[in-house]
Amino acid sequence: MPATPSEPAKDECYRCGYDLRGIANDYACPECGLLAERSRRVTDELHQTRPRWLRSLSWGINLILLAVFAPLAGDFIADLLWRFVVGPWLASTSLPGSSWLWYNWSQHASLLGFDLSAVLLLAGVILLTRREGYPPADRADRKLRIALRLAATVPVLAMLVLHTNADSGYWFFSPYGFYLMSRDLFPNLVALAILFSTPLPLLLFLRLRGLAGRARSAHLAEHCRIVGIGASATTLYVALSMLTLYNAPTLGLGTYWMGRSREALWIVDLLAVASCLFMLWYLYLLVRFAIAFRVAARNLRRTWTRDDRSLRPPP
Numbered sequence: 001m002p003a004t005p006s007e008p009a010k011d012e013c014y015r016c017g018y019d020l021r022g023i024a025n026d027y028a029c030p031e032c033g034l035l036a037e038r039s040r041r042v043t044d045e046l047h048q049t050r051p052r053w054l055r056s057l058s059w060g061i062n063l064i065l066l067a068v069f070a071p072l073a074g075d076f077i078a079d080l081l082w083r084f085v086v087g088p089w090l091a092s093t094s095l096p097g098s099s100w101l102w103y104n105w106s107q108h109a110s111l112l113g114f115d116l117s118a119v120l121l122l123a124g125v126i127l128l129t130r131r132e133g134y135p136p137a138d139r140a141d142r143k144l145r146i147a148l149r150l151a152a153t154v155p156v157l158a159m160l161v162l163h164t165n166a167d168s169g170y171w172f173f174s175p176y177g178f179y180l181m182s183r184d185l186f187p188n189l190v191a192l193a194i195l196f197s198t199p200l201p202l203l204l205f206l207r208l209r210g211l212a213g214r215a216r217s218a219h220l221a222e223h224c225r226i227v228g229i230g231a232s233a234t235t236l237y238v239a240l241s242m243l244t245l246y247n248a249p250t251l252g253l254g255t256y257w258m259g260r261s262r263e264a265l266w267i268v269d270l271l272a273v274a275s276c277l278f279m280l281w282y283l284y285l286l287v288r289f290a291i292a293f294r295v296a297a298r299n300l301r302r303t304w305t306r307d308d309r310s311l312r313p314p315p
Contacts, residue, residue, distance in 0.1 A: 014039035028309035035307035054297035060127030067120035074113015118155035125152035158193030195239035201231035
């Protein structure tokens with residue numbers, strides 16, 4: 001929804017901050033040459049904002065999209081590091097326990113793609129939640145921006161915790177699935193990390209929903225609401241399913257419950273369907289927003305160039 005100013009905005013140039021009091025709309029800012037009318041906003045619609053801020057939003061969404069696919073590159077990154085950095089160093093070292101170092105590296109290397117994903121996600125959210133520089137809008141969404149940044153730190157903290165417990169048992173972890181070799185603390189930590197990340201999709205799409213509303217796109221705003229709720233619900237379901245499957249004996253479901261139970265099969269099938277559905281919808285919306293913000297930033301930059309009197313030759 002549009003932000004309603006609780007106090008008049010300062011009459012200053014939107015590009016350089018020069019005090020525009022006493023300067024008519026059809027005159028240029030004496031400092032930077034931007035038409036004064038360009039800096040006087042009467043609504044919070046996005047077509048009146050700064051091009052640089054729109055580009056920041058676009059880059060933020062691009063990084064979030066990269067974070068989705070970063071785990072797929074984890075094995076490739078680990079292989080490069082092993083071939084050119086870690087492997088040659090271990091082969092040349094005479095330190096005792098080099099075999100243990102190799103095993104320890106293999107445990108942590110399988111998490112590199114997820115490390116990259118967590119960092120990209122946090123960087124994207126920081127760009128997506130930058131202050132606009134328009135006080136009414138910044139005040140209106142301040143709490144949401146802070147909550148989203150806090151939620152985006154959870155995956156980074158979770159990866160730090162997972163690395164401290166990476167060698168607690170024999171396990172194999174890849175972007176294509178988690179295979180438990182022995183029941184230990186690690187799979188439960190993975191499930192808890194996902195559980196604590198449950199608010200993140202909802203907060204992300206609430207942020208995008210607010211931006212879509214300011215762009216007067218009711219269609220996109222409604223999609224954001226549905227996907228935000230559905231993605232968070234799916235994340236919660238994933239976490240609870242993992243905790244149930246990994247702790248079946250403790251919960252009284254019997255040994256090898258995951259392999260012999262029809263209920264476990266239904267859980268896994270529903271998990272796969274829900275994850276694929278909301279992942280595709282999630283990606284579709286992010287791509288649409290990334291393109292829309294990039295195009296809007298380019299068009300707005302052209303408008304600013306047109307209204308920049310400093311670029312015109314003197315009469």
